[in-house]
Amino acid sequence: MGFLLYIEYTQCIYIALYQGDRLPKAVISKLLTITTAMPDYQNDKEILALYRKEGNKEKGFTIIVQKYTERLYWHIRRLLVDHEDANDVLQNVFIKVWRNLDGFREDSQLYTWLYKIATNECLSFLEQQKRKSVLSLSDVETGLNNKLQADAHFDANKLEWKLQKAIISLPEKQRVVFNLRYYDEMPYEQMSQVLDTSEGALKASYHHAVKKIEDFMRNA
């Protein structure tokens, strides 16, 4: 059904582009917005079909790894700051994907499912850090700040690094929402599937996060 809709919309765009300036730009833009939601879905469907084909499991999985490694890495890295931590968590994410992909029923898009696993793994990792920090009497925020300052490229005077410091000061879940929206430019609808939270709550959370970051940047 999704694929048929996709074909239909592609044809509409074809006509729209063929007719050039005679169609209002807003209509073309709307058509493009609707249509481009489909390609990833279609490709992922093809990958999953390949994965489920006998003897192609490994090949299908490798394609998923190649396609999503970079995107998931940056999502994890922005939450954990340190490369080694991000690498460990990313490995765990793909091991989980390998173990659970057979059970993935495609109720959601593969993309949101992967982000969900990655986010949960990050939160679990931070939870472990918290338990350790109780023993070492230092909090997670301090730990992340230390890691940030230990980065070879860290420059306290540059705005992008100040922004990172501000993001670290946010509560965990607000940090996830902010990163998904600001850096990954994820629509609230998809974010809602990743975080199992209503769109309204996510919008409010993002709003609060932005305001806190603004305050932090002003006072820094």
Next chain:
Amino acid sequence: MLKGKEIAEELQQLAPGLELPPQYPGNVTTGYFQLMEKLLVQKAKQLDEIAAQSEVLDELVDISPILAEVPSKCPFTAPGSYFESFPTQIKELRKAKSAKIIPLSKKVKLYKRCIAAAAVAAVISIGAVMMAKHYNKFAIDRQLANISDEEIEEYLLTHTDAFDKAQLMSSVKAEELPNILPEELSNLELETYLEENIIGEVPFNPSKK
């Protein structure tokens, strides 16, 4: 819509004698239409990314114009060729994690279970013995504490013999004994007392008795 034949007849009526080629002479490269769909998707994707960026940016400008001015580029960097080598890394890790685990044979399992059971039983037995000893010790001490000195003295007078006296005396150090003899007692008086009371009780040649 007019069909091909109708169009030709119509043209003949309008301009008799005009012979036009039935097909358009223009051509497209092979596979153009197959490629078109892919190109459109790519183009649409780019436009969609721009639209998403614009949506996020518009929202940010509304909430915080200051933050909207900050470059949204993430300053972190990944080590060179990390992304190229990661699929191999994950492949090796996956193989290592899914390495076949050989199950222990039933005999080994049974043997291990027996050892574990024996260890648990030993711990329980030793614990029970220790507890019993501990409890008994305290029980005797508690009972003795309830007996008065007079009762003990009477018991010793009526139930002990010479052997018991010697054994009791050997277990007590001389310094710990209370000084029951008067200080001013002379050696002569002492010898006399011993000759009269103790030495007289001991038979000198018991075998001849």
